[in-house]
Amino acid sequence: MAEDLINSFMTGPDENGRFGDFGGRFVSETLMPLILELEKQYEFAKTDDSFWAEMNDLWTHYVGRPSPLYLADRLTEHLGGAKIYMKRDELNHTGAHKINNVLGQIILARRMGKTRIIAETGAGQHGVATATVCAKFGLKCVVYMGAHDVERQKPNVFRMRLLGAEVVPVTSGRGTLKDAMNDALRDWVTNVRDTFYCIGTVAGPHPYPAMVRDFQQIIGKEAKAQMLEREGRLPDTIIAAIGGGSNAMGLFFPFLDDKSVNIIGVEAGGKGVNAKMEHCASLTGGRPGVLHGNRTYLLQDDDGQILEGYSISAGLDYPGIGPEHSWLHEIGRAQYVSITDKEALAAFQLCCEQEGIIPALEPSHALAHVIKIAPDLPKDHIICMNMCGRGDKDIFTVAKHLGFEMAEAD
Numbered sequence: 120m121a122e123d124l125i126n127s128f129m130t131g132p133d134e135n136g137r138f139g140d141f142g143g144r145f146v147s148e149t150l151m152p153l154i155l156e157l158e159k160q161y162e163f164a165k166t167d168d169s170f171w172a173e174m175n176d177l178w179t180h181y182v183g184r185p186s187p188l189y190l191a192d193r194l195t196e197h198l199g200g201a202k203i204y205m206k207r208d209e210l211n212h213t214g215a216h217k218i219n220n221v222l223g224q225i226i227l228a229r230r231m232g233k234t235r236i237i238a239e240t241g242a243g244q245h246g247v248a249t250a251t252v253c254a255k256f257g258l259k260c261v262v263y264m265g266a267h268d269v270e271r272q273k274p275n276v277f278r279m280r281l282l283g284a285e286v287v288p289v290t291s292g293r294g295t296l297k298d299a300m301n302d303a304l305r306d307w308v309t310n311v312r313d314t315f316y317c318i319g320t321v322a323g324p325h326p327y328p329a330m331v332r333d334f335q336q337i338i339g340k341e342a343k344a345q346m347l348e349r350e351g352r353l354p355d356t357i358i359a360a361i362g363g364g365s366n367a368m369g370l371f372f373p374f375l376d377d378k379s380v381n382i383i384g385v386e387a388g389g390k391g392v393n394a395k396m397e398h399c400a401s402l403t404g405g406r407p408g409v410l411h412g413n414r415t416y417l418l419q420d421d422d423g424q425i426l427e428g429y430s431i432s433a434g435l436d437y438p439g440i441g442p443e444h445s446w447l448h449e450i451g452r453a454q455y456v457s458i459t460d461k462e463a464l465a466a467f468q469l470c471c472e473q474e475g476i477i478p479a480l481e482p483s484h485a486l487a488h489v490i491k492i493a494p495d496l497p498k499d500h501i502i503c504m505n506m507c508g509r510g511d512k513d514i515f516t517v518a519k520h521l522g523f524e525m526a527e528a529d
Protein backbone atom coordinates (compact mmCIF):
# COMPACT_ATOMS: atom_id res chain seq x y z
CA MET A 120 0.00 0.00 0.00
CA ALA A 121 2.65 2.50 1.07
CA GLU A 122 4.61 1.67 -2.08
CA ASP A 123 1.64 2.49 -4.24
CA LEU A 124 1.47 5.88 -2.65
CA ILE A 125 5.02 7.02 -3.28
CA ASN A 126 4.24 8.44 -6.69
CA SER A 127 0.68 9.34 -5.86
CA PHE A 128 -0.80 12.80 -6.34
CA MET A 129 -2.90 12.09 -3.26
CA THR A 130 -0.04 12.63 -0.83
CA GLY A 131 0.70 16.33 -1.41
CA PRO A 132 1.50 18.91 -0.19
CA ASP A 133 4.71 18.24 1.80
CA GLU A 134 5.03 19.20 5.49
CA ASN A 135 5.80 22.80 4.52
CA GLY A 136 2.70 23.03 2.40
CA ARG A 137 4.66 22.85 -0.85
CA PHE A 138 3.36 21.48 -4.12
CA GLY A 139 6.67 21.31 -5.97
CA ASP A 140 7.90 24.92 -6.07
CA PHE A 141 4.49 26.30 -5.21
CA GLY A 142 2.42 26.94 -2.11
CA GLY A 143 4.15 27.24 1.26
CA ARG A 144 3.54 29.68 4.08
CA PHE A 145 4.84 33.16 3.39
CA VAL A 146 3.35 34.91 6.39
CA SER A 147 4.40 37.38 9.09
CA GLU A 148 5.62 36.16 12.47
CA THR A 149 2.37 37.33 14.03
CA LEU A 150 0.31 35.14 11.70
CA MET A 151 2.51 32.04 11.95
CA PRO A 152 1.20 30.72 15.31
CA LEU A 153 -2.40 30.99 14.05
CA ILE A 154 -1.58 29.10 10.89
CA LEU A 155 0.25 26.38 12.82
CA GLU A 156 -2.62 25.98 15.28
CA LEU A 157 -5.11 25.75 12.40
CA GLU A 158 -2.95 23.12 10.71
CA LYS A 159 -2.75 21.08 13.89
CA GLN A 160 -6.50 21.21 14.45
CA TYR A 161 -7.27 20.40 10.83
CA GLU A 162 -4.86 17.45 10.77
CA PHE A 163 -6.67 16.10 13.81
CA ALA A 164 -10.21 16.71 12.49
CA LYS A 165 -9.33 15.19 9.12
CA THR A 166 -8.82 11.76 10.65
CA ASP A 167 -11.74 12.01 13.07
CA ASP A 168 -14.81 10.06 11.96
CA SER A 169 -17.15 12.28 13.96
CA PHE A 170 -15.96 15.33 12.00
CA TRP A 171 -16.86 13.69 8.67
CA ALA A 172 -20.11 12.31 10.09
CA GLU A 173 -21.19 15.87 10.90
CA MET A 174 -20.13 17.04 7.43
CA ASN A 175 -21.97 14.22 5.70
CA ASP A 176 -25.13 14.86 7.66
CA LEU A 177 -25.15 18.55 6.68
CA TRP A 178 -24.13 17.83 3.09
CA THR A 179 -27.14 15.56 2.81
CA HIS A 180 -29.78 17.49 4.72
CA TYR A 181 -28.68 21.13 4.42
CA VAL A 182 -26.78 21.35 1.11
CA GLY A 183 -28.66 18.65 -0.82
CA ARG A 184 -25.79 16.34 -1.75
CA PRO A 185 -25.07 14.23 -3.65
CA SER A 186 -25.60 16.52 -6.61
CA PRO A 187 -26.75 14.67 -9.77
CA LEU A 188 -24.50 13.65 -12.64
CA TYR A 189 -26.54 14.64 -15.67
CA LEU A 190 -26.17 13.48 -19.27
CA ALA A 191 -26.66 16.60 -21.39
CA ASP A 192 -28.18 14.62 -24.26
CA ARG A 193 -29.50 17.45 -26.41
CA LEU A 194 -26.24 19.37 -26.18
CA THR A 195 -24.36 16.14 -26.96
CA GLU A 196 -26.51 15.60 -30.05
CA HIS A 197 -26.25 19.25 -31.07
CA LEU A 198 -22.44 19.16 -30.97
CA GLY A 199 -22.31 15.75 -32.63
CA GLY A 200 -19.23 14.35 -30.90
CA ALA A 201 -18.24 13.43 -27.34
CA LYS A 202 -20.84 12.46 -24.77
CA ILE A 203 -21.26 15.34 -22.32
CA TYR A 204 -22.05 14.95 -18.63
CA MET A 205 -22.59 17.79 -16.18
CA LYS A 206 -21.87 17.50 -12.45
CA ARG A 207 -24.76 19.55 -11.10
CA ASP A 208 -23.20 21.44 -8.18
CA GLU A 209 -25.32 24.46 -9.09
CA LEU A 210 -28.19 22.63 -7.36
CA ASN A 211 -26.53 22.99 -3.95
CA HIS A 212 -28.07 25.27 -1.34
CA THR A 213 -26.89 28.84 -2.12
CA GLY A 214 -26.46 27.88 -5.78
CA ALA A 215 -22.80 26.93 -6.10
CA HIS A 216 -19.98 24.73 -4.78
CA LYS A 217 -18.77 27.33 -2.24
CA ILE A 218 -20.88 25.92 0.58
CA ASN A 219 -19.06 22.53 0.45
CA ASN A 220 -15.94 24.23 1.76
CA VAL A 221 -17.62 26.75 4.07
CA LEU A 222 -19.35 23.96 6.00
CA GLY A 223 -16.04 22.19 6.55
CA GLN A 224 -14.26 25.29 7.81
CA ILE A 225 -17.11 26.35 10.07
CA ILE A 226 -17.51 22.90 11.63
CA LEU A 227 -13.76 23.07 12.29
CA ALA A 228 -14.10 26.59 13.75
CA ARG A 229 -16.81 25.37 16.14
CA ARG A 230 -14.62 22.50 17.27
CA MET A 231 -11.85 25.02 17.94
CA GLY A 232 -14.27 27.07 20.09
CA LYS A 233 -14.27 30.09 17.75
CA THR A 234 -17.34 32.32 17.84
CA ARG A 235 -16.52 34.93 15.20
CA ILE A 236 -16.06 34.03 11.53
CA ILE A 237 -14.41 36.37 9.04
CA ALA A 238 -14.26 35.94 5.27
CA GLU A 239 -13.21 37.80 2.14
CA THR A 240 -15.45 37.95 -0.88
CA GLY A 241 -15.21 39.26 -4.43
CA ALA A 242 -18.46 38.78 -6.31
CA GLY A 243 -20.11 37.92 -3.01
CA GLN A 244 -20.75 34.20 -3.51
CA HIS A 245 -18.32 33.06 -0.81
CA GLY A 246 -19.59 35.84 1.47
CA VAL A 247 -23.17 34.64 1.02
CA ALA A 248 -22.21 30.99 1.66
CA THR A 249 -20.30 31.98 4.81
CA ALA A 250 -23.11 34.25 6.07
CA THR A 251 -25.55 31.39 5.43
CA VAL A 252 -23.68 28.80 7.49
CA CYS A 253 -22.97 31.36 10.25
CA ALA A 254 -26.70 32.10 10.48
CA LYS A 255 -27.39 28.38 10.68
CA PHE A 256 -25.01 28.01 13.65
CA GLY A 257 -25.64 31.41 15.29
CA LEU A 258 -22.08 32.63 14.76
CA LYS A 259 -21.00 36.24 14.29
CA CYS A 260 -19.95 36.83 10.69
CA VAL A 261 -17.87 39.67 9.25
CA VAL A 262 -17.27 39.77 5.48
CA TYR A 263 -14.56 41.92 3.92
CA MET A 264 -15.47 43.09 0.44
CA GLY A 265 -13.74 45.59 -1.83
CA ALA A 266 -15.61 48.91 -1.89
CA HIS A 267 -15.76 48.67 -5.65
CA ASP A 268 -17.35 45.20 -5.42
CA VAL A 269 -19.85 46.40 -2.77
CA GLU A 270 -21.13 48.86 -5.40
CA ARG A 271 -21.16 46.28 -8.22
CA GLN A 272 -22.73 43.41 -6.27
CA LYS A 273 -25.63 44.98 -4.38
CA PRO A 274 -27.92 41.91 -4.38
CA ASN A 275 -25.26 39.78 -2.67
CA VAL A 276 -24.46 42.54 -0.17
CA PHE A 277 -28.14 42.64 0.71
CA ARG A 278 -28.31 38.84 0.99
CA MET A 279 -25.37 38.83 3.42
CA ARG A 280 -27.04 41.55 5.53
CA LEU A 281 -30.33 39.64 5.56
CA LEU A 282 -28.41 36.63 6.83
CA GLY A 283 -27.08 38.74 9.69
CA ALA A 284 -23.53 39.33 8.47
CA GLU A 285 -21.63 42.58 8.76
CA VAL A 286 -20.21 43.60 5.37
CA VAL A 287 -17.08 45.75 5.65
CA PRO A 288 -16.27 47.75 2.48
CA VAL A 289 -12.50 47.71 1.91
CA THR A 290 -11.02 50.93 0.52
CA SER A 291 -7.31 50.08 0.86
CA GLY A 292 -5.40 49.38 -2.37
CA ARG A 293 -7.81 49.38 -5.25
CA GLY A 294 -10.74 48.15 -3.19
CA THR A 295 -11.07 44.71 -4.78
CA LEU A 296 -10.87 41.05 -3.75
CA LYS A 297 -7.08 41.05 -3.28
CA ASP A 298 -7.35 43.96 -0.82
CA ALA A 299 -10.32 42.38 0.96
CA MET A 300 -8.18 39.28 1.57
CA ASN A 301 -5.34 41.40 2.98
CA ASP A 302 -7.73 43.15 5.37
CA ALA A 303 -9.22 39.83 6.49
CA LEU A 304 -5.71 38.54 7.27
CA ARG A 305 -5.06 41.72 9.30
CA ASP A 306 -8.32 41.27 11.22
CA TRP A 307 -7.35 37.70 12.04
CA VAL A 308 -4.03 38.71 13.59
CA THR A 309 -5.71 41.34 15.79
CA ASN A 310 -8.59 39.08 16.91
CA VAL A 311 -6.71 35.87 17.52
CA ARG A 312 -8.70 34.49 20.42
CA ASP A 313 -12.25 34.24 19.10
CA THR A 314 -11.83 34.51 15.32
CA PHE A 315 -11.61 31.96 12.51
CA TYR A 316 -10.70 33.05 8.97
CA CYS A 317 -12.77 31.14 6.38
CA ILE A 318 -11.01 31.42 2.98
CA GLY A 319 -13.14 30.94 -0.14
CA THR A 320 -10.78 29.16 -2.52
CA VAL A 321 -7.66 26.96 -2.68
CA ALA A 322 -5.40 29.97 -1.97
CA GLY A 323 -3.75 31.50 1.11
CA PRO A 324 -0.95 30.05 3.27
CA HIS A 325 -0.73 26.32 4.04
CA PRO A 326 -2.94 24.55 5.20
CA TYR A 327 -5.71 26.45 3.37
CA PRO A 328 -5.07 25.24 -0.22
CA ALA A 329 -5.02 21.58 0.89
CA MET A 330 -7.86 21.97 3.38
CA VAL A 331 -10.21 23.73 0.93
CA ARG A 332 -9.37 21.09 -1.69
CA ASP A 333 -10.17 18.33 0.79
CA PHE A 334 -13.59 19.86 1.48
CA GLN A 335 -14.32 20.35 -2.23
CA GLN A 336 -13.18 16.90 -3.36
CA ILE A 337 -16.65 15.60 -2.54
CA ILE A 338 -17.46 16.85 -6.08
CA GLY A 339 -14.95 14.54 -7.76
CA LYS A 340 -15.61 11.61 -5.43
CA GLU A 341 -19.30 11.68 -6.22
CA ALA A 342 -18.70 12.23 -9.94
CA LYS A 343 -16.36 9.24 -10.07
CA ALA A 344 -18.80 6.89 -8.32
CA GLN A 345 -21.74 8.18 -10.37
CA MET A 346 -19.83 7.77 -13.63
CA LEU A 347 -18.80 4.22 -12.76
CA GLU A 348 -22.42 3.43 -12.03
CA ARG A 349 -23.77 5.06 -15.21
CA GLU A 350 -21.07 4.13 -17.72
CA GLY A 351 -19.11 1.39 -16.00
CA ARG A 352 -15.91 3.34 -16.55
CA LEU A 353 -14.11 6.61 -15.85
CA PRO A 354 -14.63 9.72 -18.01
CA ASP A 355 -11.99 10.43 -20.67
CA THR A 356 -11.89 14.17 -20.00
CA ILE A 357 -12.87 16.29 -17.00
CA ILE A 358 -13.22 20.06 -17.27
CA ALA A 359 -13.80 22.90 -14.78
CA ALA A 360 -13.60 26.69 -14.65
CA ILE A 361 -10.93 28.37 -12.54
CA GLY A 362 -11.06 31.54 -10.47
CA GLY A 363 -8.89 30.62 -7.50
CA GLY A 364 -9.37 27.00 -8.47
CA SER A 365 -11.45 25.37 -5.73
CA ASN A 366 -14.27 23.81 -7.74
CA ALA A 367 -11.69 22.59 -10.25
CA MET A 368 -9.41 21.07 -7.56
CA GLY A 369 -12.54 19.50 -6.05
CA LEU A 370 -13.41 17.76 -9.30
CA PHE A 371 -9.82 16.97 -10.34
CA PHE A 372 -8.29 15.65 -7.13
CA PRO A 373 -9.94 12.20 -6.97
CA PHE A 374 -8.93 11.63 -10.63
CA LEU A 375 -5.27 12.73 -10.43
CA ASP A 376 -3.94 9.19 -10.11
CA ASP A 377 -6.12 7.90 -12.98
CA LYS A 378 -3.67 8.31 -15.82
CA SER A 379 -6.27 7.73 -18.52
CA VAL A 380 -8.25 10.79 -17.45
CA ASN A 381 -7.44 13.98 -19.30
CA ILE A 382 -7.75 17.02 -17.02
CA ILE A 383 -8.50 20.54 -18.28
CA GLY A 384 -8.78 23.78 -16.27
CA VAL A 385 -10.37 26.79 -17.95
CA GLU A 386 -9.25 30.28 -17.03
CA ALA A 387 -11.06 33.53 -17.81
CA GLY A 388 -9.65 34.96 -21.03
CA GLY A 389 -11.68 38.19 -20.76
CA LYS A 390 -11.15 40.27 -23.86
CA GLY A 391 -8.23 38.06 -24.93
CA VAL A 392 -5.07 36.92 -23.14
CA ASN A 393 -2.72 39.13 -25.14
CA ALA A 394 -4.61 42.38 -24.76
CA LYS A 395 -3.23 44.63 -21.97
CA MET A 396 -4.00 42.11 -19.19
CA GLU A 397 -7.73 42.42 -19.83
CA HIS A 398 -8.13 38.84 -18.62
CA CYS A 399 -7.71 36.71 -15.48
CA ALA A 400 -5.67 33.86 -16.88
CA SER A 401 -2.95 33.59 -14.21
CA LEU A 402 -1.40 30.43 -15.66
CA THR A 403 -1.77 31.25 -19.33
CA GLY A 404 -0.78 34.92 -18.97
CA GLY A 405 1.00 35.34 -15.62
CA ARG A 406 4.22 34.25 -13.88
CA PRO A 407 5.20 32.95 -10.42
CA GLY A 408 5.33 35.27 -7.42
CA VAL A 409 4.07 35.45 -3.83
CA LEU A 410 0.59 36.63 -2.85
CA HIS A 411 -1.59 35.96 0.19
CA GLY A 412 0.95 33.70 1.84
CA ASN A 413 1.75 31.32 -1.02
CA ARG A 414 3.92 31.10 -4.10
CA THR A 415 1.97 30.63 -7.31
CA TYR A 416 1.31 32.02 -10.78
CA LEU A 417 0.05 35.62 -10.61
CA LEU A 418 -1.00 38.42 -12.90
CA GLN A 419 1.74 40.99 -12.45
CA ASP A 420 3.56 43.75 -14.29
CA ASP A 421 7.31 43.86 -14.99
CA ASP A 422 7.97 45.29 -11.50
CA GLY A 423 6.04 42.51 -9.77
CA GLN A 424 3.03 44.73 -9.01
CA ILE A 425 -0.10 42.58 -8.84
CA LEU A 426 -2.55 43.45 -11.60
CA GLU A 427 -6.30 43.31 -11.12
CA GLY A 428 -7.30 41.39 -14.19
CA TYR A 429 -10.67 41.48 -15.87
CA SER A 430 -13.45 39.02 -16.71
CA ILE A 431 -17.15 39.26 -17.53
CA SER A 432 -17.52 36.84 -14.63
CA ALA A 433 -16.87 38.54 -11.28
CA GLY A 434 -16.26 35.13 -9.65
CA LEU A 435 -13.24 34.46 -11.84
CA ASP A 436 -11.31 37.69 -11.33
CA TYR A 437 -8.81 36.64 -8.69
CA PRO A 438 -5.29 37.68 -9.82
CA GLY A 439 -3.76 34.37 -8.67
CA ILE A 440 -4.52 30.67 -8.81
CA GLY A 441 -4.26 27.93 -6.19
CA PRO A 442 -0.66 26.65 -5.88
CA GLU A 443 -1.63 23.04 -6.59
CA HIS A 444 -2.83 24.10 -10.05
CA SER A 445 0.50 25.86 -10.70
CA TRP A 446 2.22 22.59 -9.86
CA LEU A 447 -0.12 20.42 -11.98
CA HIS A 448 0.51 22.86 -14.82
CA GLU A 449 4.31 22.70 -14.48
CA ILE A 450 4.47 18.92 -14.32
CA GLY A 451 1.92 18.63 -17.11
CA ARG A 452 -0.68 16.52 -15.26
CA ALA A 453 -3.40 19.05 -16.13
CA GLN A 454 -3.79 21.29 -19.12
CA TYR A 455 -4.89 24.91 -18.72
CA VAL A 456 -6.65 26.89 -21.41
CA SER A 457 -8.53 30.17 -21.54
CA ILE A 458 -11.93 31.18 -22.85
CA THR A 459 -12.98 34.73 -23.73
CA ASP A 460 -16.05 36.63 -22.48
CA LYS A 461 -17.63 36.23 -25.89
CA GLU A 462 -17.17 32.46 -25.98
CA ALA A 463 -18.54 32.16 -22.42
CA LEU A 464 -21.62 34.22 -23.31
CA ALA A 465 -22.33 32.02 -26.32
CA ALA A 466 -22.00 28.89 -24.16
CA PHE A 467 -24.31 30.44 -21.54
CA GLN A 468 -27.03 30.93 -24.18
CA LEU A 469 -26.59 27.52 -25.77
CA CYS A 470 -26.90 25.82 -22.37
CA CYS A 471 -30.16 27.69 -21.65
CA GLU A 472 -31.61 26.75 -25.01
CA GLN A 473 -30.44 23.15 -25.28
CA GLU A 474 -30.65 21.95 -21.69
CA GLY A 475 -33.03 24.24 -19.80
CA ILE A 476 -30.22 25.07 -17.39
CA ILE A 477 -29.22 28.70 -16.78
CA PRO A 478 -25.54 28.34 -15.85
CA ALA A 479 -23.43 30.84 -13.92
CA LEU A 480 -20.93 32.72 -16.09
CA GLU A 481 -18.05 30.88 -14.39
CA PRO A 482 -19.00 27.33 -15.52
CA SER A 483 -20.05 28.87 -18.86
CA HIS A 484 -16.29 29.19 -19.42
CA ALA A 485 -15.83 25.46 -18.83
CA LEU A 486 -18.79 24.71 -21.06
CA ALA A 487 -17.39 26.94 -23.82
CA HIS A 488 -14.29 24.77 -23.88
CA VAL A 489 -16.46 21.64 -24.01
CA ILE A 490 -18.27 23.17 -26.99
CA LYS A 491 -14.91 23.83 -28.63
CA ILE A 492 -13.53 20.30 -28.32
CA ALA A 493 -16.58 17.98 -28.25
CA PRO A 494 -17.45 18.07 -31.99
CA ASP A 495 -14.02 16.68 -32.97
CA LEU A 496 -14.03 13.86 -30.42
CA PRO A 497 -15.48 10.39 -31.08
CA LYS A 498 -18.98 9.58 -29.82
CA ASP A 499 -17.65 7.16 -27.21
CA HIS A 500 -15.43 9.84 -25.64
CA ILE A 501 -16.91 10.87 -22.29
CA ILE A 502 -16.54 14.42 -20.97
CA CYS A 503 -17.57 15.45 -17.46
CA MET A 504 -17.75 19.19 -16.80
CA ASN A 505 -18.43 20.84 -13.47
CA MET A 506 -21.59 22.95 -13.52
CA CYS A 507 -20.39 24.69 -10.37
CA GLY A 508 -22.97 27.48 -10.11
CA ARG A 509 -26.36 28.61 -11.30
CA GLY A 510 -26.84 31.73 -13.37
CA ASP A 511 -29.61 33.65 -11.60
CA LYS A 512 -27.01 36.06 -10.22
CA ASP A 513 -25.68 36.74 -13.74
CA ILE A 514 -28.81 37.53 -15.71
CA PHE A 515 -28.31 41.31 -15.39
CA THR A 516 -24.75 41.11 -16.71
CA VAL A 517 -25.81 38.87 -19.57
CA ALA A 518 -28.78 41.11 -20.43
CA LYS A 519 -26.46 44.11 -20.63
CA HIS A 520 -24.03 42.31 -22.95
CA LEU A 521 -26.86 41.15 -25.17
CA GLY A 522 -28.17 44.71 -25.37
CA PHE A 523 -31.33 43.90 -23.46
CA GLU A 524 -32.63 46.74 -21.23
CA MET A 525 -33.65 45.54 -17.79
CA ALA A 526 -34.06 47.41 -14.51
CA GLU A 527 -32.47 45.61 -11.53
CA ALA A 528 -35.50 46.25 -9.32
CA ASP A 529 -38.76 48.14 -9.54
Ligand SMILES: *Cc1c(COP(=O)(O)O)cnc(C)c1O
Binds near residue numbers: 320362479
Ligand atom coordinates in the same frame (compact mmCIF):
# COMPACT_ATOMS: atom_id res chain seq x y z
C1 LIG B 1 -16.55 31.57 -6.72
C2 LIG B 1 -16.95 30.82 -7.91
C3 LIG B 1 -16.00 30.35 -8.83
C4 LIG B 1 -14.54 30.60 -8.72
O1 LIG B 1 -13.94 30.02 -7.60
P1 LIG B 1 -13.07 28.68 -7.66
O2 LIG B 1 -12.35 28.70 -6.37
O3 LIG B 1 -12.16 28.79 -8.84
O4 LIG B 1 -14.01 27.55 -7.81
C5 LIG B 1 -16.44 29.61 -9.91
N1 LIG B 1 -17.74 29.35 -10.10
C6 LIG B 1 -18.69 29.80 -9.24
C7 LIG B 1 -20.12 29.48 -9.53
C8 LIG B 1 -18.33 30.55 -8.12
O5 LIG B 1 -19.28 30.98 -7.28
